[in-house]
Amino acid sequence: MSQATDTYVRTHAERMLEELKDLLRIPSISTYPDNAGDVARAAQFVAGKLKDAGLENVEVIPTDRHPLVYADWLHEPGKPTVLCYGHYDVQPPDPLELWHTPPFEPTIRDGNLYARGSADDKGQMYMHIKAVEALMAVYGKLPLNLKFLIEGEEEVGGLSITKYVSQNQAKLQADAALVSDTSLYAEGIPTLCIGLRGLIYLEVEATGPARDLHSGLYGGAAPNAVFGLVELLAKAKDAGGRIQIPGFYDSVAEPAAAEIASWKSLPFVESEFLEKEVGASVLTGEADRMVLERVWSRPTLEVHGIAGGFTGAGAKTVIPATATAKVSMRMVPDQDPEKMYQAFVEWVAANTPAGIKTKVTQLSLGPAVVVNPDHPAIHTAAEAFQDVMGRPCVFTRSGGSVPIVGDFARHLGIPTVMMGFGLPDDGLHSPNEKFKLDNFYLGTMTVAHFFEKYGA
Amino acid sequence: MSQATDTYVRTHAERMLEELKDLLRIPSISTYPDNAGDVARAAQFVAGKLKDAGLENVEVIPTDRHPLVYADWLHEPGKPTVLCYGHYDVQPPDPLELWHTPPFEPTIRDGNLYARGSADDKGQMYMHIKAVEALMAVYGKLPLNLKFLIEGEEEVGGLSITKYVSQNQAKLQADAALVSDTSLYAEGIPTLCIGLRGLIYLEVEATGPARDLHSGLYGGAAPNAVFGLVELLAKAKDAGGRIQIPGFYDSVAEPAAAEIASWKSLPFVESEFLEKEVGASVLTGEADRMVLERVWSRPTLEVHGIAGGFTGAGAKTVIPATATAKVSMRMVPDQDPEKMYQAFVEWVAANTPAGIKTKVTQLSLGPAVVVNPDHPAIHTAAEAFQDVMGRPCVFTRSGGSVPIVGDFARHLGIPTVMMGFGLPDDGLHSPNEKFKLDNFYLGTMTVAHFFEKYGA
Numbered sequence: 001m002s003q004a005t006d007t008y009v010r011t012h013a014e015r016m017l018e019e020l021k022d023l024l025r026i027p028s029i030s031t032y033p034d035n036a037g038d039v040a041r042a043a044q045f046v047a048g049k050l051k052d053a054g055l056e057n058v059e060v061i062p063t064d065r066h067p068l069v070y071a072d073w074l075h076e077p078g079k080p081t082v083l084c085y086g087h088y089d090v091q092p093p094d095p096l097e098l099w100h101t102p103p104f105e106p107t108i109r110d111g112n113l114y115a116r117g118s119a120d121d122k123g124q125m126y127m128h129i130k131a132v133e134a135l136m137a138v139y140g141k142l143p144l145n146l147k148f149l150i151e152g153e154e155e156v157g158g159l160s161i162t163k164y165v166s167q168n169q170a171k172l173q174a175d176a177a178l179v180s181d182t183s184l185y186a187e188g189i190p191t192l193c194i195g196l197r198g199l200i201y202l203e204v205e206a207t208g209p210a211r212d213l214h215s216g217l218y219g220g221a222a223p224n225a226v227f228g229l230v231e232l233l234a235k236a237k238d239a240g241g242r243i244q245i246p247g248f249y250d251s252v253a254e255p256a257a258a259e260i261a262s263w264k265s266l267p268f269v270e271s272e273f274l275e276k277e278v279g280a281s282v283l284t285g286e287a288d289r290m291v292l293e294r295v296w297s298r299p300t301l302e303v304h305g306i307a308g309g310f311t312g313a314g315a316k317t318v319i320p321a322t323a324t325a326k327v328s329m330r331m332v333p334d335q336d337p338e339k340m341y342q343a344f345v346e347w348v349a350a351n352t353p354a355g356i357k358t359k360v361t362q363l364s365l366g367p368a369v370v371v372n373p374d375h376p377a378i379h380t381a382a383e384a385f386q387d388v389m390g391r392p393c394v395f396t397r398s399g400g401s402v403p404i405v406g407d408f409a410r411h412l413g414i415p416t417v418m419m420g421f422g423l424p425d426d427g428l429h430s431p432n433e434k435f436k437l438d439n440f441y442l443g444t445m446t447v448a449h450f451f452e453k454y455g456a
Numbered sequence: 457m458s459q460a461t462d463t464y465v466r467t468h469a470e471r472m473l474e475e476l477k478d479l480l481r482i483p484s485i486s487t488y489p490d491n492a493g494d495v496a497r498a499a500q501f502v503a504g505k506l507k508d509a510g511l512e513n514v515e516v517i518p519t520d521r522h523p524l525v526y527a528d529w530l531h532e533p534g535k536p537t538v539l540c541y542g543h544y545d546v547q548p549p550d551p552l553e554l555w556h557t558p559p560f561e562p563t564i565r566d567g568n569l570y571a572r573g574s575a576d577d578k579g580q581m582y583m584h585i586k587a588v589e590a591l592m593a594v595y596g597k598l599p600l601n602l603k604f605l606i607e608g609e610e611e612v613g614g615l616s617i618t619k620y621v622s623q624n625q626a627k628l629q630a631d632a633a634l635v636s637d638t639s640l641y642a643e644g645i646p647t648l649c650i651g652l653r654g655l656i657y658l659e660v661e662a663t664g665p666a667r668d669l670h671s672g673l674y675g676g677a678a679p680n681a682v683f684g685l686v687e688l689l690a691k692a693k694d695a696g697g698r699i700q701i702p703g704f705y706d707s708v709a710e711p712a713a714a715e716i717a718s719w720k721s722l723p724f725v726e727s728e729f730l731e732k733e734v735g736a737s738v739l740t741g742e743a744d745r746m747v748l749e750r751v752w753s754r755p756t757l758e759v760h761g762i763a764g765g766f767t768g769a770g771a772k773t774v775i776p777a778t779a780t781a782k783v784s785m786r787m788v789p790d791q792d793p794e795k796m797y798q799a800f801v802e803w804v805a806a807n808t809p810a811g812i813k814t815k816v817t818q819l820s821l822g823p824a825v826v827v828n829p830d831h832p833a834i835h836t837a838a839e840a841f842q843d844v845m846g847r848p849c850v851f852t853r854s855g856g857s858v859p860i861v862g863d864f865a866r867h868l869g870i871p872t873v874m875m876g877f878g879l880p881d882d883g884l885h886s887p888n889e890k891f892k893l894d895n896f897y898l899g900t901m902t903v904a905h906f907f908e909k910y911g912a
Contacts, residue, residue, distance in 0.1 A: 279666020
């Protein structure tokens with residue numbers, strides 16, 4: 001464990017933070033067409049910092065949507081090569097009125113850095129770049145070979161990077177990938193994530209009458225698009241939270257007994273999870289599964305948003321002609337997302353109420369992924385983590401999706417070290433997203449140690 | 457039947473239309489606080505035209521929300537007094553993109569006047585004023601006593617006029633009221649409406665987690681406010697459209713056999729109603745009831761709008777913290793709206809899914825009303841209608857609500873002549889609302905004839 005890189009990070013902490021704040025000020029919201037210029041600006045910013053850190057062959061690669069940023073340093077033949085991934089795009093910040101300080105004006109409070117993207121993923125991606133800077137500054141070279149591939153479409157399904165990885169297998173070849181887009185299990189517990197759920201994201205549009213109708217004159221006989229959509233969606237789960245799409249659970253793999261046992265040993269307190277994180281009256285879902293199974297190894301169906309009819313202030317007595325819902329299904333091993341999407345489409349067709357027409361549109365689709373904790377890169381990362389934090393590393397899964405991990409496995413045949421420094425209460429995708437400042441520095445040091453150890 | 461007033465209306469048709477267009481240009485949308493100034497402007501316009509027509513004691517009466525306009529002419533003691541009612545406020549015009557010409561730029565196409573409020577109710581209310589103008593111009597006086605009370609809150613529940621009527625019973629005393637806010641059964645068929653459904657309008661708000669959550673990290677265990685609301689609302693009706701609120705049908709009165717028989721004799725063609733008016737694939741609702749029962753004499757429950765979570769372009773993977781729906785129930789004789797509202801509130805409490813909190817807010821509430829076709833005013837109105845249009849008057853109901861009719865019955869003890877000149881395809885509350893120009897003039901003549909006949 002290198003004191004020198006640690007010292008470098010501590011000495012340059014303030015400047016590194018200012019750089020990260022500059023990146024966080026760019027509202028690189030990938031889903032809004034109006035922000036495309038900001039997304040491009042963030043790509044240029046990242047490219048500049050990769051170059052400043054000492055990486056070579058820096059490219060901003062145009063795609064059908066938002067650019068990719070590539071860089072490498074390949075002067076240690078015979079040593080391993082790590083492919084570092086991150087994303088510089090962010091989720092929309094709404095509802096804006098719930099932010100205590102503006103989402104794109106990074107603010108420090110109580111040792112935390114508040115901004116949209118602080119933890120997901122600008123702050124975590126930036127640790128990789130600063131680890132390179134520290135190693136280059138201290139040693140004048142890197143302890144192993146590195147490639148960087150950073151995208152701007154992670155929050156919108158990442159189609160461009162998937163295409164790029166599949167078409168550039170030789171250029172991107174590596175021994176392992178490194179992704180910092182996950183969390184510590186809890187403050188102070190070194191954590192490697194070895195499983196991610198996949199994601200199918202889609203829209204369901206319902207159409208009833210040809211136009212909005214007066215509910216007095218037609219109510220009782222005319223189909224109502226909002227109610228039709230409500231009736232349809234309600235059938236997707238039973239009262240116990242079990243998803244009713246035919247065949248949905250057929251291919252679901254159960255985690256190994258040892259993995260379940262290790263989850264049971266984690267300091268998970270259901271009442272704290274409920275009160276401090278979720279903030280509802282009770283938890284829901286499959287009552288016969290422990291909570292960590294429900295969020296890590298069980299598939300889900302969620303409605304993320306719904307809109308239709310009159311929703312302004314006051315009263316309007318219409319029978320709405322159309323209504324739309326955003327729906328996702330989280331996939332687990334060994335579900336086939338293509339098959340599950342088809343099953344959903346067929347289920348919608350079979351369950352659409354009389355008088356209503358429905359249309360399903362796919363927005364993105366990715367499988368679940370699990371990595372082998374015995375691979376040398378994972379093993380070494382766990383040791384580096386343990387060295388820095390002084391306690392054994394735990395292996396968890398995440399219920400979220402990082403589709404690139406599946407792409408790396410499929411197209412490059414490499415495992416991914418998912419070494420994240422977020423905390424469970426960082427508020428990813430929520431108002432007041434934050435990243436603990438200590439973890440930004442600790443993460444930078446740990447990544448540098450992992451590179452040293454894996455190169456040794 | 458007076459040729460003189462008919463001739464007057466024909467001679468001044470163009471100027472009367474221009475006046476009505478001026479009124480239609482005022483976006484007097486009562487539900488939007490931002491349009492309060494426009495609503496006030498429309499009240500002043502109406503007051504001015506009442507005075508110009510020869511009415512006296514014209515008042516613009518301030519209320520807690522939008523003003524009432526009063527006027528009278530009381531120089532025929534011993535003759536009947538009619539209280540003329542109308543409303544100068546309108547529904548919101550959205551969705552704006554579906555209008556062929558802007559909603560507040562009245563446009564003539566194919567003999568129809570297109571504008572928000574053309575039929576509901578500015579155009580119909582204006583017929584009363586122009587009938588007075590014609591009678592005063594031709595005879596120098598009116599054939600009976602008239603009072604006018606015109607409101608600006610009909611589309612938002614009409615709380616102010618209800619209060620005013622209950623507090624000004626002596627001032628408003630009359631033998632009958634006249635309301636033109638309904639339709640002919642079909643082109644060329646003189647129609648008096650003798651029954652209206654009542655309306656309960658409310659909002660249901662659902663709350664799940666304390667904030668929007670990342671659906672990857674919490675999906676499977678955290679309650680989802682949108683899905684909770686969807687689950688709740690779906691339980692409101694069974695697949696056959698029967699409303700599941702306990703006791704909902706207990707007090708529903710069946711129409712008399714004679715009334716049902718007369719409905720069966722109307723030229724109602726279900727396939728035309730479906731294709732030309734509703735524009736959906738099939739009709740829905742209680743299959744064992746004929747369509748005219750479903751829309752005239754059966755109670756309903758409709759969801760007018762729903763909103764929650766992420767509904768912008770693209771994908772956002774949140775578990776929404778809140779969701780809201782606008783819901784109404786149409787009341788029929790002899791349902792008690794207060795009781796039905798309470799039953800709904802209790803049903804919501806009993807059926808709210810685990811982990812979700814719900815809140816119900818009442819926006820308006822009014823009972824159904826039926827009037828006696830044998831009352832002299834109704835009887836005379838039917839004769840005047842038959843004289844002008846040359847065929848017998850039919851008695852129908854309307855599924856819509858005109859809450860004032862109940863207030864007149866309750867507080868003044870008088871029946872209301874519901875003599876409307878709209879057509880079923882006028883698109884009330886919809887884009888491209890229209891009023892047939894011929895019916896505007898025919899209505900003005902018929903109202904004048906009714907006044908003459910009832911005064912004779």
